[in-house]
Each structure stands twice: as C-alpha cells, then as structure tokens.
Amino acid sequence: MAKITIDDKVIEYSGNPNLIELAKENGIDIPHFCYHPALTISGNCRMCLVEVGTLCKNQQTGEYEKDDKGNIKVNFMPKPQPGCYQQVSDGMVIRTNSERIIEARKGVLEFTLANHPLDCPVCDQAGECVLQDYSFQYGFSRSQFIEKKRTYKKNEISPVLTQEMNRCIHCDRCARFTTEIAGESSFARTWRGNKMELSVLPGGTITHNYQGNMADICPVGALTITDFRFKSRVWFLNYGVTLCTSCGKGCSVMTSHKKGKVFRLKPVYNEKVNTYWMCDHGRLRYRFLNESRKSGHSAGGKKANFQSALSLAAEILKASKNIGVIASAKESLETCMVLSRFFREVAPTAHVDYRVDDAQVRDDRSLRPGELLRAKDPYPNSFGAREAGLLPGQGGATAIDILGAPEKFDAVVLFIDDHIIEAGDRLGNMSKAKNLIVLSPFESSLDSTAAVSFATRAYSETSGTYINIDGIRQKYCPVLPPLGDARDSWDILNQLSGLMGKSFGLDSIGKIRSHFKLGD
C-alpha cells in the first residue's frame, strides 16, 4: 500500500486520489475555491497551495539519506504547489500548515479580496460564504490595496440566477459546471485578466434546468438564487435532510427552514442518486410545503375534531359497498402498504389505483430527454405504490375512470397531492361524488363538498420510504413539526381499521416496517 505523509500524519492510500480529497478524508482541511470534486481541475484560485517534498534518496547506494537524528531527509520543492493539481505518489511528504504556506495563503487571500467588495451586509451568501470563512480563518483584516475596486455593469443572465459580477473571484466553477455537467456552452469566461467576466455569450441564453447548482457551487455571492434573494439571512435558518418529491428520481435535499416555513431546498451529496446536484424544477417546489396547507380536519364542510371525523368516515366506509380509491404515489411505501391492506381486508374493493395521470409514464424508469436528473414520472414513489399493489383488481376501475365519473361509486377515497392541485383540472368532477373522503396535506375546493376531509402530514413532517425509478429505497425522516392536528395517512387508516372491527394494530412506522418486512 502506498503511503503519503500529510502534516506528520502517515496516510495509506490506493489508486490515484486527489490530494485535497485524500486530506479531507483524513481530517485535514486544505482550503480551496476553484476545486470541486465533480468538476475538472482548473487550478486558478491558488488557495490550496501546499509544500510538496520527496524523500531524499542517495542515487548511488539507493538508500534513504538520514539527518543527525536518524530521520529520513525530505527535499521540498522550492515553491508551493497547488494541492488540487498535485499528483499523489508514494513517499510524498506534504505540509499544509507550515509558516511558508500560511504566508502564501495570506498573500493569495489579499489578492482575492483586492477587488472583492465589502458587500457582506447586502450579500445573500454571507454566513455560508467560503471567502468569508477563509479570510476569517487564514487571512488578515487589513489590505494594502488602495486603488479603486474593479466594477462591472450588472447583467441579467437568467430568471433563476442573480449575478453580481463585482463579487466574483474568477474561480470558474460555474462555467465549468455549465459545460461539463449541464452540457451547455452558453456561459463562459469572457475577456481576460483583471477584466475577466463570467457571462452569457452574445446571442446565447442559459436554458438548462440545473442553474441553481451554479449558485450552490459559487464560493462567493456572485451567483445567488433569485427566489431566495433577501428572504432571510442564512444564520437564522435551520436545516434538515429529506428527499425531493418532484419526480421519480428522489434526490437527497436539505430544507432550510425557519419557524416552520421552508425557504429553499439545496442538494445533499448522495452518491447513488443525485451526487452533488438537483434540478431547478425540484428546487422551486418547496413552496408547496408552505402554501395552502391544511391544519385541521373537517366533516361536511365544517371543522371537526379528529375522532368525530374518523367515526364518520368509518360509518361511510361500512355502509358503502362500491368504494373507489384514488391513492397517491406521494405517500410513503409504508402508507401504501397499509392502504393496500386496508382495501383488501377491511373494506374490500377492486377500484384502487394510484395513476391519476398518464399510466404509461408511471411505469417509465427513464429520465426526461436532455435531463441529468429529472425523471419522466412526476411522483416520487410510483414503484413503491406498485410494490404495495395499489392497482385495480379484476374489473376494477382505474384512477382516471374514478376521476371521470365519481358518482358511480358509493364512496370515494381521494388522496390529494401537490401535483394534482398543480394540474388543476383533474378534480373537476369530484364534487359530484356521493361520499367523498379526502386525505390531503393541502387545502382544496373539495374540502367544502367532501363528507370527511382529513389533514395529513406532508413528507417533510413525517417519516417513510420512497422507491425511486432506479429501484433504490430511500428513507426519510421528519424535518419540520406537523401542522396543527395533521396526522400521518397510515395512522388514519390504522385507526379506521380499529373502528371498523378489524384492527391492524400498526400504530408506529416501525411496526409497519417489521409487519410488511420493509427492513428497519
């Protein structure tokens, strides 16, 4: 096994690792701006300078030369080298914290800050700004620069991003992302030297669906997301890791929230699914977690407490023989399992379906054309619902049939999710339904006409499992407290089963997982 010494720490490695990554894995932080593990190496920021040395070998004898104390002599290169470009080789000695390196970093930071405006009170990046952190950690508080700072004319590059070129440190990450990951060549470095500008090329536009990532990887506030502009300072936000539910891919995301309100989503590294990125479509759908949320149950258009709504729903389901069920693939695998069992054992019906839109799309495991992450399937758990068996039985009506003619059924159980609300017209006929039982985290016009309307928890407030288009099972945990009296869907179904005489006794997510053998 090859060995390398970083700051007196002997590290074993195999293959051909990047020095910054290798050091990071072993708890040594090499500061960097332009290096990003998913992009090609540019080596232009010069922040990751390290001292590189090799063991001193006598050419004639082939033995290592030793000093007075018996340690092997190390020959260091005359100048510091950029860590991101450094080819790691056996026996190499790296110093990341020597006096020379500290001095070099200070110099680099002073140059970087020479043209960087003191915009921190106005800049949205402040608080999560790499330059801010590094200049606090490695830089010094004065500058010898007395000239006027460089300024640019403000350009509008896209509706998703706000560009502030004055803050740019020319690290080139955004341009590399556009060409290498997003596959567009419209955004690049223009002009040269001090006047260099990251801009949309003449006649071009940024059209790809991954622009938010350019703001994420920007180490300073040169690119920020327009949607989050001036909404909140980042140090007031709390963070929680959950899944994106905007398509079948199920990217790992981080919510930034404050007082129960979500302000933005950011991608979280997940090697198997989304690596470092997420699409803008999913990024901007956090608004469904804030807008028109339902906090209380209702019966017959009036507010009702949970128990009375539950007993009313049980009466309806007991009395009706012909029940239509429109499930939602937004619900977790656990809920789908309980739902499937409920309508097999407690209130048997063949009219169960989750495919409220084009059924073909829901079997499709492919991505949209030209997309990196966004799947054709708009639901996060279509394959979970399929596994749970939420499909029409023999002679059963499909979801589109039920949505088209709900008056044919004695009772209709309807799960409303954000996609169906966004589509708008699909629920048009549902007000004709005789006994409508709605389970939804969102307010809708059907709350007034429905016999019973339950408030359920949105995915950010509950835990569960999604199966994505690649068949990967991903668990998620609640990141926000539930709204008002909202209950988990499986909890409502479990309590209904008790009221209808065939109690499941599945009153926790753990019991459901062990009962249906879904793992821990």
Place this chain on the structure above:
Amino acid sequence: MAINVRAKYLNKTEEMSFIDRLYLPAIVKGMFITMKHFLFTKAYTVEYPEERKPIAPRFRGRHVMKRDEMGRERCTACYCCQYSCPAECINIEAAEVTGDIRNNHPEDKYARVFEIELLRCIFCGFCQEACPKAAIYLEEFYELADYDDRSKYLLTKKEMMETEGKPVKYRV
C-alpha cells in the same frame, strides 16, 4: 443552651434637665441646620419638565436611524442587529431596491420594515455596536412613558429615521 442576649434594657429613665425641658435650644439648633441648607447651599434637584439634567455622552436612549452624507438611508437590512439583540425585539423585513427609491439607498437591499418593540428592548446598545453601516444609534431621548396606547411602543422605521437635515422628531 446559653443564648447570648445582646440587648440592654434600661431600667431607669434619665431625668431631663431644665434646659432640655424647655425644648427651645433644640428647636433653634434644628432650624439653624435647616436654614443653612435652605439659604446657603445649592439645590440638588431640578425642576424636571422645565429643567433637565445633562446626560452622559454615551447615554443609551431611544433608537435613531441615520442617513449618510448624501441623505440616503444607511441601513441595508443586514440583520446583524436582529441577530445580536438579546431581547429579540427587532423585526426586519428586507426588500430589493428598485425604481424610484434607488436614490434613497446606497445598496441593492433595504429594510422595508424595521420595527423595534420598545417594551421588550432593554437598551443594551448591542444593535448599535453590531451595526456594520453605523445606521442605528441609541441617542439621548429617554421620555418614553405613556399611559393609554401600547401600540405606540412599536417603534417603526418612519419614526426612527432622521429626516434629511433635521434632527429626529420625537413622538411624545
């Protein structure tokens, strides 16, 4: 257990002399002290509403928001004061500077709402200390008492902001 009794009880009352029984010398002596203070020493009190005592130069009274030398609002809604406020009495809402108000603000961001709940404020001056733009100061005004309306204690930006060229108008 022996208890140490410190009190001494006087069993006999002392006989007062004739001069003591007259009381007059004691009254004269007392009046002399009173008149000495009344006529020959300066009063420590001031006639408050008409007369005021000078306040210390670093006195922390009611908040004032400053403008820069070009008459623009210095505050850029950086939320540093809100973050540092131990009483959590500051409420800020930031907004983007567009169109007509561009002349009033040096940066792209400004505080659309800037409120201070005076009943919560403990006048510690942390906001003034935290402000990177030297926009908020606690100045000399201290007569904040009122009796009928608590909504007056929500200090809005309009009330705090100094108008161009004039000192801040105090409400009370």
